[in-house]
Amino acid sequence: MKSLFLRIFLSFWIAMGLILAGGMAITGSVLSYRMKALYEVNPDHLAREAREAARAGGEPALRAWLAGLRDRHPALGAYIVDAGNREIAGQKLSMLTADRLRAYRARDHWRATLGLPPAARTPIPAADATPPEYQPSWWNIRRLVLEDGRRLDLLFDPFALSELDVLDQPHVPWLLLLFCFLVSAPICWLLARTISGPVGQLRDGVRRLASGDLSVRAGRPLGGRRDELGVLARDFDAMAGRIHDLVATKERLLRDVSHELRSPLARLRVALDLARRGGSRLSTQLDRIERECERLDAMIGKILDVARLRGQPVHHRERVRLAELMREVVDNARFEAQAKDVAVRVAGTDDAVVEVERAALASALDNVLRNALRFSPPGGEVDVTLSRRDGRYCLSVADRGPGVPPDALPHLFEPFFRVADARDRESGGAGLGLAIAATAVRRHGGTVEASLRDGGGLVVRLYLPA
Structure with missing residues (x-):
């Protein structure tokens, strides 16, 4: 279910x-x-009991007889009505019984009008004189005569007990x-x-997660359910996995930051020690100290950019023509491209307009483009293309560099990730450019992906909602 x-x-x-x-x-x-139980009861025998009670004690005896009859046969209704239509025990006649009584008395009135003798009941003959065709009936109305001559009518109703009356039994x-x-x-x-049961398992999982056990999961029994608890278990697993990844990323980021900062600090110490010795290489050591400080400042700035972009939503959006933004970023990067003798080709539509934070998107594209120029060989080329795919705008930057191993593609946008550490450090990279680009694009509701280029090289695509 x-x-x-x-x-x-x-x-x-x-x-x-x-x-x-x-x-x-x-x-x-x-x-x-x-x-x-009434099948074994003879209504004529009950009528005989009533006549004996009437002769012995009058109305009080008849009322006592009615009370005893209700105790003996709860399913049977019995009523004794006088000439004024008053039931002597104060009972209310059922509709069927009242109709029978009216029909019976109307017949007596009709006989009296015609001058015929009243339809008096003939006493039941003795057992040996009973006609063979006679059958006792609950529907016959029996006449009772008191000592003072008053006549009463005895009526039975074998269907007087309803389902609700049964509750009183x-x-x-x-x-x-x-x-x-x-x-x-x-x-x-x-x-x-x-x-x-599932709520208890989820509660235990939440407690373990709160205590620091990031490996806890709801497990297959809950994850396989198709109801709301199964959805909650899968969401819990996704949340726990996300928290685990975030904590792991944070720890890796702290480790990488400390590693990246340790190297220039070590070089600064060496240069400072040499500078203290003085001599003809003092100016060279001071220049090296300045370069290392600038490198540290740039690295710390990029680290702060990653943290800022991840922690803040987009506040100031403006309508930006992607073609103009792309040409502006390419023009700024062409100086570095000319120094390496790398050609930058631009192609794309001019009608692509998006609402973005212009500076953040320009920084993202600039980081991707400079990363492509950094690894392009002299005399190579970089293609920057703007297109529309599946309802989204795509900014792609393709180079002819050495590329990356296929298993490294999913990790290119992680902070401080390097395919070859020595080459990156020599080229001045810290592994933050693509991370900044990916974070900026995701803030705008877009996605990033990287793939290998046919014939060698790397293609980085930035997708933005159209």
């Missing part, structure tokens, strides 16, 4: 349905049992309550276990 909401809803729905069906079955069974409410517990307990237990 894909939805936890649907699982909870169906669980309660099924439990309520089972309880309702079971309750109806129990009350129906009790009612059926009570009704079947002994043990039925307790039986229904027990059935509710038996049905709802396992369903609620399964539902609670379904929810509390």
Whole structure:
């Protein structure tokens, strides 16, 4: 089941349905049992009991007889009505019984109007004189005569007990309550276990993550679920993996920064020691100290740029024509290209307009372009192209340098990543240019990718939303 909401809803729905069906079955069974118990009761015998009570004690005895009859046969309704339509025990006649009584008395009134004798009941003959075709009936109205001559009508209703009346019977409410517990307990237990078990695992995972265990994961049992808890487990795994990567990146960044700073600081110490000795090479050592300080300043500036770009969203956007921005960055880099005898070719559309932070995007493209010029051989060429792909603008910079191993492509945009350390240091690189470019593009909702160029070289593509 894909939805936890649907699982909870169906669980309660099924439990309520089972309880309702079971309750109806129990009350129906009790009612059926009570009704079947009347099959063995002869209504004429009950009428004879009523006549004896009427002769013995009048109305009080009849009321006592009615009370005892309700205890003996709860499913049977019995009413004794006088000539004023008053039920002597204060009971309310059912609709069917009231209709029978009205029809019976209307027939007596019709006979009196025609001058016929009243339709008095003939006493039941003795057993040995009973006609073979006679059958006792609950629907016959029996006449009772008190000692003072008043006449009462005795009516039976074998269907007077309803399902709600069954609830007043002994043990039925307790039986229904027990059935509710038996049905709802396992369903609620399964539902609670379904929810509390995964939630407990996620809680333990969160506690372990908070204590510093970045390797914790929700695991396959939860990750394989297709409901909201499964989605939450996968999101938790993604969050834990992201936190692990961020912490690892931070630690690697601190390690790389300390390593990068240690080398120029060591050279500064050597140059400072030589400068203290004086002599003819003093000016040379001072120039070297100045170069190392400038290199440290540039490196620290780039480190701060990476941290600034990662920690801040884009605040000031402006409409920028990518073709103009691309030509401006290329014109600034052509001096370095001419010094290395590298040709820079530009191609692209002039109608590409985006809303970006101009300085950040220009810095990103400049870092990629200078990285390509740095590794291009003398007499080589760099192609800067603007195109549109899959609804996005693409700025690509392709060189004819030595390229990189295929397994290094996913790591090119990580801070301080180098394919060959010695070559990078000789060329003045610190492994931060592509990281700054990637961070700037991602801040604008874009992506970056690198691939090997056919015939040798590297292609770096910057994608921006159109």
